[in-house]
Structure formats: structure tokens, C-alpha cells
Amino acid sequence: MSIRNLDALFSPDTIALIGASNRLGSVGAVLARNLFEAGFEGPILTVNPSERAIRSALNYHSVSELPLAPDLAIIATPPDSVPGIIRELGERGCRAAVVITAGFGEGERADGKALKQAMLEAAKPYLMRIVGPNCLGVLLPHRGINASFAHIMPQKGDVAFVTQSGAVATSILDWASARGIGFSHVVSLGSMSDVDFGDMLDYLALDPKTRSILIYMEAVTEARKFLSAARMASRNKPVVVVKAGRSDAGAKAALSHTGALAGSDAVYDAAFRRAGMLRVNTLDELFQAAGTLATGIRVKGDRLAILTNGGGAGVLAVDELADRQGHLAELSESTLARLDELLPKAWSHANPVDILGDAPGQRYAGALEALLDERGADAVLVMNCPAAVADSLDAAQSVVATLGERRPAVLTCWLGEGAPAEARQLFAAKRIPTYQTPEQAIGAFSHLSNYWRNQQALMQTPPAVSDDIIIDKASAEAVIDCVLKDGRSVLTEPEAAAILSAYGIPTVSAIAVKTPEEAREAAIQLGFPVVLKILSRDISHKSDVGGVQLNLASPAAVAQAATDMLASVRRVAPGARVDGFNVQPMIRRPGAHELILGVAEDSVFGPIILFGQGGTAAEVIGDRVIGLPPLNPLLAKEMIYTTRISRLLKGYRDRPAADLEAITLTLIKLSQLASDLDRVVELDINPLLADSSGVVALDARIVIRAAHGQRRPLAIRPYPQQLEQVIETRNGQRYALRPIRPEDEGALVDMFRHSSPDDVRLRFFAAIQGFDHAFAARLTQIDYDREMAFVAMLPGKYEIVGVVRLSTDPDKEKAEFAIMVRSDMKGTGLGYRLMQQLLGYARDSGILQLYADVLRENHAMRQMAEEFGFVPQPVEDETDTVTVVLNLKRQCL
Structure with a gap:
């Protein structure tokens, strides 16, 4: 509601x-x-x-x-x-x-x-x-x-x-x-x-x-509503969350590695990241975050300058900063020279800026002023250790006086218990964040910088996905239909490989055979060495029953391995039906990395994507990350870089870097598979070999649900490709029409730039000199569950010539609309056709009322609105705008 x-x-x-x-x-x-x-x-x-x-x-x-x-x-x-x-x-x-x-x-x-x-x-x-x-x-x-x-x-x-x-x-x-x-x-x-x-x-x-929102959470009820609301809130103000129940106890038993590894807390973590929220792990951190946010300070990076009168305290702060992946700010030559003039010769001459134990308030004030002017620092941490030769309160008063009415990103840490009490009270009264230990102070800075980083990720414009991706959804659905008709829920390896191939994920060629003799002949046909795998609709993990033999180098070795494999399966899994064998060429890629990619379902957030280090020890190593589909190139790369194995994928010593673009594209294809195939419950690709020449899936396992089963929808509504179409105006001009995408930012800005200043003013109610990234991103990175924007382009050209959009209220009953046609395309009937498209979408979505504020001088817009049945709302005072309203419910009746 x-x-x-x-x-x-x-x-x-x-x-x-x-x-x-x-x-x-x-x-x-x-x-x-x-x-x-x-x-x-x-x-x-x-x-x-x-x-x-x-x-x-x-x-x-x-x-x-x-x-x-x-x-x-x-x-x-x-x-x-x-x-x-x-x-x-x-x-x-x-x-x-x-x-x-x-x-x-x-x-x-x-x-x-x-x-x-x-x-x-x-x-x-x-x-x-x-x-x-x-x-x-x-x-x-x-x-x-x-x-x-x-x-x-x-x-x-x-x-x-x-x-x-x-x-x-x-x-x-x-x-x-x-x-x-x-x-x-x-x-x-x-x-x-x-x-x-x-x-x-x-x-x-x-x-x-x-100005900021703190959350203590135990569970989410409606995932899509939560994520839509969280993404909108996080764009406007900091949202900090601590969630209870971080263990994997809630993870259900699963046939795939992904289903077993995807504990519920990891999914919540992915959801919080995707929404731009800042997650902390303890109530103490939440309390600290509350205090930090209450001061109103914000940072725009993770580079910290440290000012201290105690070298040891500075080192503790540096260690904590490194543990939290923060960075010490590099002080410029001009800042170092300025500090040299202000400080005793024995000062540290580096960051942390140690101004010595006898530092009076005046020394603190001068050093702080210099660091506030340092462009290479995103924040300053001022520390004080009690000393008999200096007054802690005097130092605090000097910090307060230096800041005055300004609110730069300055945090304070006055160590000790009794001596700094008055100083802390002074900082609290002036809304300057203060902490008792270096660890707490660095934790607070980490919260601020992580929030900034999340906001940057939330607003990044992703590159377009390659047009070379060819997906054959119908072929994948046909495979699933056959498996269900056979009364099974677990696909054989050839069936799983067929689905991956339908989504353009490289797999190893294979020949399915019935007997050891046929396996021998298939191996000769493929060439040696080969891999032999048991083919059974009842065996999920083949290696657990001796069902995989690698590097078989001769016909006799293949035949013997097949015979031994049958004996092993009868002994370990006597009830399993054996359909034969799968023979594949042995892939030799020295130095290739083994990765695991997967799809599973979470009980709250629906389909999820897994990426990490693969192989038989994937569970033990535990190097994995969860993401929510749909993925774009930026989100896929963020998943990759979150894992430890990403450092190896970049290359080291004489080992070249793996093809990160190929890995990224595979994650995007898997995300599309998760969006399209709602009968896929669990999917593993383990291992996916990755090296400088690309990727290849050596093994795959897929579990599907019965036809009558129903999964939770994706927590984030994917791009509605089904709304793509070609429209035609009254004069016969045809346009490609589709929902807007994040990567349209550049083309949208070009449309604004090629429109007259007056048309831009009529659309945005103000003269706009430039369209910065934050402004354009807000128009292109929309939540399809609550917003829709259609862009019109001339066929064959990536050139936006018209946009119509609506934004619903959270109850999805009322929606505000806006429309703009590029200045040189006005009068062609495009605006009228875009309004028709918008009204049709609104009715199909169950929206009851459309409205817009229109400048009184925008006579063309007011006339078109009147033609579509919009009614101007009466106002008591003469204003610059008129609100026009169309009640779709009454019109439908």
C-alpha cells in the first residue's frame, strides 16, 4: 500500500x-x-x-x-x-x-x-x-x-x-x-x-x-517495493542499516553449489549495495553512524589526512584505515612547505601529521587550516593524546575556533577517559563528530566514504551491452519442456550445455553415448586426450560417485574408465539410472582460472546471481559474491572486483590477465537467463575456465521446477524489452520507440543540446546552461517498477528525438507525466504519438490519474493536453503554472 x-x-x-x-x-x-x-x-x-x-x-x-x-x-x-x-x-x-x-x-x-x-x-x-x-x-x-x-x-x-x-x-x-x-x-x-x-x-x-535514515532490520517483506523505495531514498539522503541474523543458518539444502552457498545474509548484503545503502554490522557501529550522520558532514572520497600529537595513535589509525580499504592522503608539496613553516623541525614531515606531544592549541589550529586546504584529502581526522605538557581542552577549543561556522569533513578523536571529557562535550555542542578511540574514528570515516562510494556506484552510467549477444530463448524453453515431460527436475549435462549455448555461453563440445564401446569410438572421433563423464538423470554431483575421469589418452583407457565408472556408480548409487556417458575433448589451458557462476532463488529477493572462485573446493574457499539481476557491465564488474580471485584475474608475474570482458559478458548473459527462464531454480557453471583467450564452461548443472510451480519475481524489474516497437506518426514518419536505458545518457543530453533554450525552459521550468552527469543520470537510470520513459529515435540512428515519461506515486495510482520533442522535430506529430503511447501504457499499468504542471505560456502543450481530455485545475491565485489532470478510471468507464 x-x-x-x-x-x-x-x-x-x-x-x-x-x-x-x-x-x-x-x-x-x-x-x-x-x-x-x-x-x-x-x-x-x-x-x-x-x-x-x-x-x-x-x-x-x-x-x-x-x-x-x-x-x-x-x-x-x-x-x-x-x-x-x-x-x-x-x-x-x-x-x-x-x-x-x-x-x-x-x-x-x-x-x-x-x-x-x-x-x-x-x-x-x-x-x-x-x-x-x-x-x-x-x-x-x-x-x-x-x-x-x-x-x-x-x-x-x-x-x-x-x-x-x-x-x-x-x-x-x-x-x-x-x-x-x-x-x-x-x-x-x-x-x-x-x-x-x-x-x-x-x-x-x-x-x-x-536528513538521514537509520534502520535496524530483521527481515524484509516485499522485496521489490523495499528495493524501489530504498533506491529512491538513497539518492536523496544517507540510509544506514544494521541487519540481525547474519549467519547462514537460513540457507536451504540445495542440489547446486550456488543454492547451498547463497546464504540469505549474503543476498541482503547484495540488496543493500544495489540500493546504495550503507550497511554496518553491529549496534555499536549503528550508534556511531547515527552520531556521525547527525553532524551533517559528508565526504567525497576515501583519502584521509591525520593530524595528531601522538605518533603511536596515528599508527593505530593508519592500520585501521588500511584494514578498511581506506587510503592515506598524499600531501602536496605546497601543503608540506606550509606545515614546515608552522611546525617544529621534529614534526613527522608526512601524513599522519605528528605535531608532537607538547602541541598547544595554536599549533593544532595552524596545521588543521593547512590540511583543510589540501585538495588531495577528502577528510581530516584530528587526534589528541593527553599529556602533562599540553592542554587537551585548549587543543579542542582551537579546532572549534578554526572551523568556525564551516562544516568541512573533520572528525575528532580525543583519547582517554577523564582528561578529554570537556573537549568531547565541546565537540558535541558544536556538532563536530568525536570518538574515543582511533578505531571508532576510522570506522566513522569508513562509513562516510563507503556511503559516498555507494552513491557513486548508484549514479554511474554503464556502457552499452554488446549487440553481438544472440539469445535463443525458445531453444532453452524447449529443452526445459522435454525434461519436464520426462518427469525430471535435474537436467543432464548435455541438456544443461544446450541451455548455456542458447544464451551464448561457450561450452565444450561433447558426444553422448550409451556403452563403453561407443565411448571408445567417440573418443577416437574427438581425438585424445578426452574427458569421460557419467550420464545420469539421477546423479547431480558426478565426481562424488566416481563419475568423472580426466586426461584419458587412448581408446583402451576410455573403455576401461567407462567400465570402472559403471561399477563405481552401481556401488555408490545403486538406485541411479545410468543413461550412458558424455565424452568431451580434454581442454588444456595451463594457467587458466577456475570460476563458479550460478543462479539460485532467495526466499525474499527471488533470483540471484553468484560469482566466485570455483573448483571442487568452492565451498571451502568461500570466495564468492552475490548480485541481483538484472546486471549491466558496471554491476557485473563490481561483482568480479569484490572477490579475492579478481586480483589473480588481473594477471601477475608471468601469468597474463584473464579476459575480464568475457567474464563480465558471461555474467550478463547469465543474468538474462535468470530473468527469462522462470522455471530454472538452480544453476551452476563450475568450473568456468577463464584466461587471456576467453572463457569456457567445462561443466554445468541445472535444476528446474515443475510447470505448476511459480517463483518470486525479480526484486528489481528488468528492462521491459517487450515494450520495444516501431511507431508511425500521422504524416507517415516511422520511429523506433523503446524504454529508456541508463546508457542513453549521452544521447539524451545531445537531444537537449540540440533543442532551443526556450524549449528546454518550457520542459524544465528553468533556463539550464549545462546538463551534468547527476542530472542526466536521474533521467536515464529509472526504476521500471515505478517510472517509465519512452525514447523515440529515427530508424537506424542512435539519436533521440523525443522523450515521454511518467513517474508514479508509491501507491501506483497517480502519475506525473512530462514530454519533450527535439526542437527541429516539432510539428511533425511525434509529440501527439508519444502521448498516445503514454496513455496506453498508463491504462495497461492500472494507473488511475495522470497529471502534469505546465507553464501557462506553453500553449502548444496545453492545447495537446486538452485534445487528450486533460482538465486544467482551478487555482485561487494567478500562478506561472497550470495543473492538468486526466482521470483514466472515468475515461475507461
């Missing part, structure tokens, strides 16, 4: 507390105290059938007695009563509720699950939103609302905290209170029966009082 009616939850005019109490220590009494004392300016109405007044306020005995319809209700009554209360509230016009009560199936109890469903059914007719059940509640400092049983009301701030755990919420409130950190929202989601992380991210991404 997303953000519908969340305004009632976070900006209510009237609040009702159902289950309020005067009984000391009860949840109802604590809720009443917190609500009445938090500073909410609207009416707070209490309901309790046995009380005359709650905290000296008139109490009501039932929801029906309430004199006002509450926007928000807080419910703390026995679970059996909640569905009925929700229904009553909905009838009164209440639009949101926070259900504090537990007992709704948290322990997999059937009766509790039935109650939860009854509660949701009661809310559904009224579109009523529910937070919880089994939650701490919500705290909204800017609105003076403490609808929780937390022990502390936080200060006003610009950090939002969303958690599934009430205990974690109270812990972070306590931590933040001691450090003067405030919040815009604190929301405990509990069991997430309705409002979930996706809803919260959608809301908070657009909330002007929220």
Missing part, C-alpha cells in the same frame, strides 16, 4: 489512546503519560470502559463515544479485542493506528495469525494504516508526539530511526540522549503486518525534516 494515509500517522490533528489506564506501571498508563507530556498541541482522547478520567482528562468508555474522529489511534488492549476496535475506528473515520499489543502470531501460533488477518481485514475497507502489532510505538519530536512506552522523549533532530525491535529503539534513544542527538522520527514497526520498511523509506525520502 505504501505511503497512503501515512500523513495521519505522522501528522495527526487528533489522537485517541485505546486502552489508557491509571494503573501505575501498566502499559496503558505509561502510554498516557508519554502522550500527555510530550507536547502535542491537538486533542488526546482516551478510551477505557472502567475509568472516568485519565490523567485528569475526561475518559470515554468506547470508541463510539468519542466526540471527534481521531486521525491516529494507539491501541493497547487484549489481542482478541483489536480487530473489533480497528473496525469501529475505521467507521469513525480514523486513518491510522499503532497496535502496541502482542499476541498476533509472533511465535507461529495459528490463533495469533488468524487474529492478525482479522485485524487487517477490519482495516481494509477504510484504507486504514497499521503500525505493529507487538511494537514499542512511534515518537515524533517535531510534532510533540510520544505514542510509545519508551522511557525517553528524544530531542528534535534530523535523523530518522526505523526498527523492528522495540528494545533496540529504547537503547538507541538512551544512547542518543546522552550525546545530545535528536531525531525526526523514531518508529518501531514490530511485526510489520501493514506498514513496513518500504513504506517508511518512501515516506522519509520526501520528508523535509529528515
